Amino acid sequence: MLRMIIRRLVSGVAVLFVVAVITFLMLYISAGDVGRRILGDQASEEAVAAKNTELGLDEPVLERMGDWFSSALRGDFGKSWFTNEPVVDAIMNRLDVTLVMVFVSITIIAVVATVAGITAAVRRGWADRAVQIASIGGSALPGFVIGVVLINFFAVQRGWFPAVSRIVPGASVGDWVNSLTLPIIALVINGAANAAAQIRSAFIKQLEMDYVRTLRSRGISEREILFKHVLRSAAPAGLTVLSLQFIGLLGGVVVIESIFAIAGMGRLAVDATTQGDLPIVMGVVMYTVAIVIIVNLAVDIANGWLNPKVRAR
Amino acid sequence: MSENVTTSEPASPEAGQSGTVVRPNLVRRLLKNPLGMAAAVIIGLAVLAAILAPLIATHDPNTASLTDVLIGPGENGHWLGTDSAGRDIYSRLVWGARVTLLSGALAASVGIVLGLPTGLIAGYFGGKFDGVASWLVNVLLSLPGIMVLLAVRAATGPSVWISMIVLGVLFAPGFYRLTRTAVQSVRNELYVDAARVAGLSDARIIARHILSVVRAPVIIQASMVAGLSISIQSALEFLGLGDPLVPTWGAMVGDGFRNIYRQALNLVWPMLALAVIIGGFVLLGNALRDALEDLEKVKAKHRTDTSARGSLGSAPPVEAGTEGILLKVSDLGVGYPQSDGTIKKVVDDVSFEVNRNEVVGIVGESGSGKSQTAFTILGLLPDNAVVTGGSIQFDGNYTVALGDDRVPQSRLVELRGKRISYIPQEPMSNLDPAFTIGSQLVRPMVKVLGISKDEAKQRAIDLLASVGIPDPPRTMAAYPHEVSGGMAQRVLIAGAFSCDPDLIIADEPTTALDVTVQAEVLDVLRELQDRVGLGVVMVTHNFGVVADICDRVVVMQDGRVVEQGAVRQILRDPREQYTKMLLDSTLEDKEPLTRLLVDAGEGSA
Numbered sequence: 005m006l007r008m009i010i011r012r013l014v015s016g017v018a019v020l021f022v023v024a025v026i027t028f029l030m031l032y033i034s035a036g037d038v039g040r041r042i043l044g045d046q047a048s049e050e051a052v053a054a055k056n057t058e059l060g061l062d063e064p065v066l067e068r069m070g071d072w073f074s075s076a077l078r079g080d081f082g083k084s085w086f087t088n089e090p091v092v093d094a095i096m097n098r099l100d101v102t103l104v105m106v107f108v109s110i111t112i113i114a115v116v117a118t119v120a121g122i123t124a125a126v127r128r129g130w131a132d133r134a135v136q137i138a139s140i141g142g143s144a145l146p147g148f149v150i151g152v153v154l155i156n157f158f159a160v161q162r163g164w165f166p167a168v169s170r171i172v173p174g175a176s177v178g179d180w181v182n183s184l185t186l187p188i189i190a191l192v193i194n195g196a197a198n199a200a201a202q203i204r205s206a207f208i209k210q211l212e213m214d215y216v217r218t219l220r221s222r223g224i225s226e227r228e229i230l231f232k233h234v235l236r237s238a239a240p241a242g243l244t245v246l247s248l249q250f251i252g253l254l255g256g257v258v259v260i261e262s263i264f265a266i267a268g269m270g271r272l273a274v275d276a277t278t279q280g281d282l283p284i285v286m287g288v289v290m291y292t293v294a295i296v297i298i299v300n301l302a303v304d305i306a307n308g309w310l311n312p313k314v315r316a317r
Numbered sequence: 318m319s320e321n322v323t324t325s326e327p328a329s330p331e332a333g334q335s336g337t338v339v340r341p342n343l344v345r346r347l348l349k350n351p352l353g354m355a356a357a358v359i360i361g362l363a364v365l366a367a368i369l370a371p372l373i374a375t376h377d378p379n380t381a382s383l384t385d386v387l388i389g390p391g392e393n394g395h396w397l398g399t400d401s402a403g404r405d406i407y408s409r410l411v412w413g414a415r416v417t418l419l420s421g422a423l424a425a426s427v428g429i430v431l432g433l434p435t436g437l438i439a440g441y442f443g444g445k446f447d448g449v450a451s452w453l454v455n456v457l458l459s460l461p462g463i464m465v466l467l468a469v470r471a472a473t474g475p476s477v478w479i480s481m482i483v484l485g486v487l488f489a490p491g492f493y494r495l496t497r498t499a500v501q502s503v504r505n506e507l508y509v510d511a512a513r514v515a516g517l518s519d520a521r522i523i524a525r526h527i528l529s530v531v532r533a534p535v536i537i538q539a540s541m542v543a544g545l546s547i548s549i550q551s552a553l554e555f556l557g558l559g560d561p562l563v564p565t566w567g568a569m570v571g572d573g574f575r576n577i578y579r580q581a582l583n584l585v586w587p588m589l590a591l592a593v594i595i596g597g598f599v600l601l602g603n604a605l606r607d608a609l610e611d612l613e614k615v616k617a618k619h620r621t622d623t624s625a626r627g628s629l630g631s632a633p634p635v636e637a638g639t640e641g642i643l644l645k646v647s648d649l650g651v652g653y654p655q656s657d658g659t660i661k662k663v664v665d666d667v668s669f670e671v672n673r674n675e676v677v678g679i680v681g682e683s684g685s686g687k688s689q690t691a692f693t694i695l696g697l698l699p700d701n702a703v704v705t706g707g708s709i710q711f712d713g714n715y716t717v718a719l720g721d722d723r724v725p726q727s728r729l730v731e732l733r734g735k736r737i738s739y740i741p742q743e744p745m746s747n748l749d750p751a752f753t754i755g756s757q758l759v760r761p762m763v764k765v766l767g768i769s770k771d772e773a774k775q776r777a778i779d780l781l782a783s784v785g786i787p788d789p790p791r792t793m794a795a796y797p798h799e800v801s802g803g804m805a806q807r808v809l810i811a812g813a814f815s816c817d818p819d820l821i822i823a824d825e826p827t828t829a830l831d832v833t834v835q836a837e838v839l840d841v842l843r844e845l846q847d848r849v850g851l852g853v854v855m856v857t858h859n860f861g862v863v864a865d866i867c868d869r870v871v872v873m874q875d876g877r878v879v880e881q882g883a884v885r886q887i888l889r890d891p892r893e894q895y896t897k898m899l900l901d902s903t904l905e906d907k908e909p910l911t912r913l914l915v916d917a918g919e920g921s922a
Contacts, residue, residue: 019456030472128700140603144596146548148555148567149588152574156584160577214746217697221741222761222812223734236751248458255463259552263574273464274556277471285471289464296459312751312796 005308012304016297023293024076024286028069031282041280042085059085072286081290082283084276091287095269099291101171102261102268105184106253109191114246116196121203121242125211126230135200142197147256151190151263158186169266187260194256195249206241210234240307247303251296343533346608353604359597367415376405378412378564387580397586400572406583409564410590416565417547417594420481424546425539427485432492433535437523439493440500447497454490462487462549470553475560477550484549488542495538499531537605544598551591566591633718640713643852644671644694644820649717650705651689651698651876662705663689665876671820676846676853678867678884680860680899686876687856691822693717694854695739696729711737712819735765738813740823740842744805744830748797754808755793758815765816780811784841803834807841814845821846824856839865860903864888872896 039055040047047055060068072082081091124135159167169183210216211234219229258270265271269288276284308314347353366373375396382403390398397406439447462484469483503509503526512522553559554567555574566587573584639645651664664686671677679687692698694709696716704724709717716728733739741747748757755777762773774793781789784807797805806826813821826842827835843866846853855867863870863884871881872893879893891897 015452015455019459022456023460027468031468033472140599141596144544144599145592146552146595148552148570149591152570152577152584152588155574156577156581160581214741214743215749218739218741218747218809218812219749220697221695221733221739223730223765223816224761225764233749233752237749251459251461255461255549258461258463258467259556262556273467274558277467277558280471282471285468289468292461292464293459296461300459310751313798 005314008308008314009301009305012301016301019297020290020293024073024290025069027286027289028072029065031286032065032068038085038280038282076290081287084284085281086279091283094272094284095287095291098267098269098272101184101266102257102270104180105188105191105257105260105266105268106250108184109188109195109253110246110250112188112192113195113199113249116192117199117203117245118242120196120200122207122230122235124200124204125207132204135204139197139201139204142193143201145194147190147194148259148263150193151187151260154186154190155263167264169264171266183264183266187257187264187266190260190263191253191256195253198252199245199249202245203238203242206238206245207234209241210238213237236310239310243303243306247300250299254292254296343605343608347604350604350607352600353608356597356601356604359593360601363414363418363594363597366411367418370411370415374405374408374411376408378404378409379562380404387576387583389580390582398580398583400569400583401576402572404564406569406586409569410566410586412564413566413569413587413590414594416477416563417551417591420477420550421543421547421598423478423481424485424488424550425543427482428488428492428542429535429539431486431489433496433531435489436493436496436531437500437527440497441504441519441523441527450493454493457487457490460487463552466549466553467558470558475558477554477560477563477565480553481546481550484546488546491538491542492535495534496531499534500527503527503530533605533609537602537609540598540602540605544595544602547591547598548595633715635710635713635715639710642670642710643673643675643712644854645710646670646690646694646707647709648707649690649693649709650707651686651693652703652705653701654703660703660705663876664693665705666707667871667873667876667878668707669871669878669881671852671854673819673852674850675869676843676855676867678855678857678863678870679873680857680863680870681873682858682899684875685873687858687873688824689876690873691824691854691856693724695733695737695822696724696726697733697739698724734761734818735816736818737820737822738816738818740806740810740813740821740826742825742828744802744809745797747809748805750797752796753793754795754797754800758793758808758812761812762815776815777811780815781808783845784808784811785837786811803830803838806830806834806838810838810842810845814849817849818851820852820854822854822856825858826855827862828857828859835862836865842866858899860888860900872899 037052037056038059038061039052043052043055056062060071075082079092081095083090084094087094120135120138124132155167158164165186166183169187170179171183175183216229216234219233220226254270257268258273260266261268261270262274269291272284273288275281276288348357375394382399385393385395385399385403387401387403388395388399390396392398395405395407397410399405400409435450439450465487466480466483469480473479509522509526512526517525551565551567551570554565555571557568557571559565559568561568569587570584570591573580573587577584635645647668649664649667650662652660652662654660663684667686667690669677669679679690681687689698689702693702693704694711694716703722704717705722706719707717708715708719708721711732714728716732717724729737748754755774758777758780759770759773762768762776763770766773768776777793778789781792786792786804786807792800792804792808800808806829810826813823823842827838830838839862842853853866855862857863867884869882870884870887872879872887872895874895879895880887880891887896888900891900
């Protein structure tokens with residue numbers, strides 16, 4: 005078990021490193037005339053050149069990458085080219101909204117998808133068909149379409165929720181709840197639909213296992229088989245499904261935050277991309293991948309603990 | 318000769334045997350499914366619109382007009398109105414179909430081009446390549462797609478095509494895994510081995526035998542990926558990160574959204590188009606999968622049916638004079654409904670009896686219906702199985718009465734584990750890998766016998782000792798993966814005896830074991846049976862096992878009883894050609910997996 009955790013940690017750091025190298029090279033090799041973009045068309049050639057020098061853009065890419073890594077290791081991801089705000093601050097100031105949305109969503113998705121998936125797998129019949137149809141529908145609709153529909157119905161036409169987020173520093177709990185309800189519903193619809201279908205098939209697969217039949221032959225009740233044995237055996241597959249959904253949510257918030265004008269990390273990423281604020285883009289990518297790696301590690305540990313073969317080692 | 322000899326009536330061509338059905342055309346199957354048909358129509362129409370865009374569009378999709386901004390449908394010759402730059406919405410929708418379909422196709426193609434060959438190589442050759450590729454796949458799977466696309470967009474500027482290529486790369490792991498798994502599962506199949514022995518090169522084997530296996534799942538995956546790519550791509554366009562000169566549905570939704578208070582209708586058309594086309598691809602994938610599964614097996618019927626019928630009142634009393642018989646199976650028939658409405662019978666008109674202190678063997682090839690008969694006695698048939706006729710009575714009561722079309726679970730629940738128990742064929746897959754052997758032995762005893770946990774533990778230890786396990790406490794604490802197959806089978810035998818049953822159904826209890834262990838396990842079984850004096854139904858394909866342990870034997874073929882009688886008599890003087898052939902094949906120590914060449918049952922009966 006411990007060896008597995010260490011191996012995963014090392015692998016996670018390696019992933020982070022590889023992603024950093026690729027992203028850095030991709031972003032900075034084709035960076036173009038950044039000084040001009042920052043200073044605008046009116047600025048003189050000299051000012052632009054001075055800006056480029058100030059940003060270190062005339063140095064070779066590899067050297068800049070070295071600099072970036074050495075400061076990144078000290079927790080410094082550079083500064084925004086446009087606002088001069090340190091990248092770490094820019095992200096940390098917006099991370100809380102994003103994480104609240106993602107974690108609330110994944111919790112609701114876990115509950116809804118597990119209940120729906122198990123019901124469909126065990127009862128079959130109409131419940132099964134309903135879950136299957138709902139999950140095709142829910143996963144076919146793009147997240148932004150769902151978001152736009154929700155905003156149109158419940159914010160623009162009915163006015164039950166704000167169409168634009170009211171979350172600012174020091175906002176009340178009520179503002180948070182009001183502002184995040186629709187975005188979280190939009191995220192959950194997509195994710196739960198997808199996860200329910202997969203949890204359903206994981207359960208059906210376990211229910212068809214030989215040992216389930218043998219347990220029945222021993223006089224163990226259906227309820228006990230389902231909640232003690234099948235649930236336990238299907239849990240790793242379920243957790244893996246949820247970890248993939250979690251990654252999907254980190255992408256989903258990018259769109260949803262833009263629709264609902266939420267000042268989170270996703271919105272930051274979109275704005276930085278539009279402007280070409282490469283240090284911010286780089287920082288957001290690193291943070292996102294790091295979060296994914298941590299969650300995947302947690303899932304691996306949970307799965308290892310559930311599996312006696314791995315636990316023993 | 319028994320009363321149940323097969324008559325000369327011609328059996329249906331499929332009865333009892335599988336694998337001989339000709340595969341109907343997948344496409345025809347797909348179009349017969351209403352959802353599949355709908356998906357095909359949707360995608361067909363979109364393709365048509367994309368091809369004919371220059372002809373059927375009424376305006377240039379990019380021509381702005383400051384005088385016609387955000388006008389409603391039908392005005393000024395704009396069928397669906399105009400957007401915030403005065404561009405014709407209908408024409409943009411038609412041209413948008415082009416970009417949408419091409420982008421979906423591009424992402425899916427890139428995914429296939431990268432994922433399929435690598436998956437083939439990793440699955441077929443394994444080794445280092447497999448290790449590296451699998452690590453890369455894990456990296457790609459841990460990246461949120463949109464975040465990557467944002468970074469690429471920041472680096473390269475707006476381009477539908479670059480982002481779709483990147484998306485294709487991100488989807489390649491799906492194709493890789495699919496292909497790798499499929500290839501691994503057929504790599505060591507007999508026909509691939511045969512091709513290898515015949516001297517075919519690896520490339521030829523992959524091209525001829527392996528690609529055909531992965532083709533269908535890859536098409537399904539491609540359909541799903543196309544839908545997903547369109548969804549993600551349109552999200553980027555919606556955020557305003559696309560190329561402003563390319564008319565796309567995502568950008569149109571974005572424009573409509575920004576003007577939601579002025580012309581809300583503008584949102585509807587592109588959203589509808591997106592939902593329909595993405596839904597089309599997802600439905601197509603689902604319908605393809607259904608069509609493919611239909612070819613392999615008939616869909617399971619709902620379990621709710623089972624419980625509803627199973628809970629019907631009590632069974633009628635059994636025929637006078639038969640109360641003393643432990644198990645009496647009369648004219649039993651079991652079948653599976655097919656998609657064309659017929660029922661494929663796997664057990665037909667089967668009758669036999671088992672008395673206390675008697676071991677009855679049911680012998681036959683795979684597909685003869687012997688295991689299906691056993692599971693009907695236990696009430697553990699798959700959900701979609703139906704009882705087509707006959708009855709089963711256990712110790713003077715019906716478990717399946719005449720007229721029942723399912724095994725009534727309410728009656729079996731009272732008996733299973735308590736009075737009738739089961740020894741499965743494959744020891745490893747029949748123990749729950751997540752629980753210790755001890756807990757899997759103790760729990761049924763606590764539940765069925767109502768004894769305390771400590772008592773049950775002591776009993777389990779005694780039982781394990783009596784089936785020849787050297788260190789019972791250690792085995793109790795072990796997980797199934799920590800013991801050998803022979804040990805696991807002894808554990809399962811101990812489990813079957815643990816609650817003092819009157820009847821044990823053993824389904825090929827030695828088949829999965831080494832030859833040396835087989836004899837020992839049979840000895841254990843025989844000894845316990847002798848000591849306790851219960852009845853045993855021994856399902857097997859092996860006359861050696863029959864000779865070793867059975868008192869009487871029932872020979873089955875194609876779901877019917879061919880002959881039955883005392884073991885000695887059948888072994889010495891088999892009446893039926895089929896029994897003789899089974900005997901011969903046992904002597905050659907081969908498992909007759911396929912139907913024998915000469916159809917003995919029909920010829921001589």
